[in-house]
Amino acid sequence: MSWRTKSKLDWLRTLPGLAEEEPLDSRNSFGIGGPAEFFLELGKAEAIEKTIAGAKTREIPYLLLGAGTNLLIADRGVEGLVIRVVNRDFHVAGTRVRAAAGLKMMRLARIAADANLRGFEFAIGVPGTVGGAVYQNAGSWGKELSEVLVEADGFSPGSGKKTWTPIELKLGYRTSALREGALKGSLVVSATIQLDRGDGEEAKRLMAKLTRERNETQPIKTKNCGSVFKNPPGDSAGRLVQAAGLKGLREGKALVSQQHGNFIINEGGATADDVRRLIERIQAEVGRRFNMQLETEVELVGRWK
Ligand SMILES: Cc1cc2nc3c(=O)[nH]c(=O)nc-3n(C[C@H](O)[C@H](O)[C@H](O)COP(=O)(O)OP(=O)(O)OC[C@H]3O[C@@H](n4cnc5c(N)ncnc54)[C@H](O)[C@@H]3O)c2cc1C
Structure with missing residues (x-):
């Protein structure tokens, strides 16, 4: 009904x-x-x-x-x-920064560097918000949010305002209790991170270098969702897609990037069904060739048929 x-x-x-x-x-x-x-x-x-x-x-x-x-x-x-x-305020207190859920991770990385704090440079590669990053335990270049997160303020309908520790959030590889667990449906209001005192100019140089490297290896200027699949333990989804010969595979206007096998690009006018079919073809082919089940990092939401 x-x-x-x-x-x-x-x-x-x-x-x-x-x-x-x-x-x-x-x-x-x-x-x-x-x-x-x-x-x-x-x-x-x-x-x-x-x-x-x-x-x-x-x-x-x-x-x-x-x-x-x-x-x-x-x-x-x-x-x-x-x-x-879209709450975007932040507060720097010594080596701790509290950032509202709607603030972009990239912006927070620059705020930290401006305050001469180190340890958050990895976030320059994450285009999402702080709330999405807690939900997903976002990470890049071998580091992830869980390494610097002190706590997150949130709200669970039914049980009200909460302050969650990283353990309560059950942060794992691109997941948390918000994505798959007891906190499903809860709101992240803000996150507090603990960084190290250091040279902000050096942090900015490192972020510029990481951005250059990313621009060279990933189709950043296209319409995409970042990594489509999680990396299986000890391997990389991009490597598996490439080894299966699937770069350049297409469904309608959705295309597996030639530059990086773990990216699907919307060339303009791709439908969600195109992308989903492409995801399923990749999963089937990688499964058949390498006996490996690729799990999606991107989240499918809405009214699917
Ligand atoms: C070019 C590109 C590169 C990327 N590179 C990386 C990378 O290096 N590392 C990485 O980890 N990710 C990467 N991503 C993916 C993405 O940026 C992260 O997963 C990010 O954390 C998602 O945040 P978002 O605000 O966009 O969330 P959305 O996509 O808007 O939402 C994702 C999920 O988070 C939930 N959510 C959002 N806000 C809140 C909130 N306040 N409270 C509770 N739940 C919330 C949503 O309900 C949804 O279920 C990349 C994406 C792109 C497009």
Whole structure:
């Protein structure tokens, strides 16, 4: 039975700033996907908390959206309410920085360097937000958020405001209890990281070098979602895709990058179904040739057939 009763729709329509059938393709790095049935952009933690608590009580499905850099959104869009989290404040206190969930990781990396703090340079390669990075335990160049995260403030509908330790967050390789566990559906409000005092100019030089290396090895200027697959233990998904001869494979306007096998590019006009078919073909071929099951790092959300 549909959740769309008159009283639930009436409640949704009381929310200030609510949009209906709002396009999401311009709000994710793939540039793909149908609209949000209902959409809100919220910058105040209390407003987001109140809204998801209200949605949860009424059993209205909701999805939190950061920068949309790790999502494949279905062509038929997303059912229920999509809330784009845009709180972006931060506070530097000694060697600790607290950053709101909507702040971009790249921006936070520059803020840390400006404050002469070291140890967050790896985040210059992560185009998503702090909230998405906690959800995903984002990482790059052999480092990940869990190595510097002290705690995250959050909100779970039902149990209220919480401060989670990294252990409670169960941060693993590109996962957490928010993605697959007890904290599913919870909101990350902010994250506090612990860095080292050091030379900010050196940090900026290192970030410039890492960015140059990335530009040379990955199709950064295209529409993509970063790594499509997680690396299997002791191997790399990109290497397996290349070894299976799948670079350049295509479905419609979705193409496996020639530059890096773990990237799928939207050449313009690719559908989510194109990308999904390509993902499934890669998984089948890599499975057949190397007896290895590639797991997706990108998250498929929305109304799939
Ligand atoms: C070119 C490119 C390069 C990339 N390189 C890397 C890399 O080196 N390392 C890496 O780890 N990732 C990389 N990524 C993937 C992506 O940037 C990260 O996974 C990032 O952490 C996702 O953040 P986001 O804000 O875009 O999240 P979204 O894609 O918007 O959402 C992803 C998930 O996080 C949840 N979420 C978002 N905000 C919150 C919140 N406040 N509270 C609770 N849940 C929330 C969403 O509900 C969703 O389930 C790359 C992506 C691109 C496009």
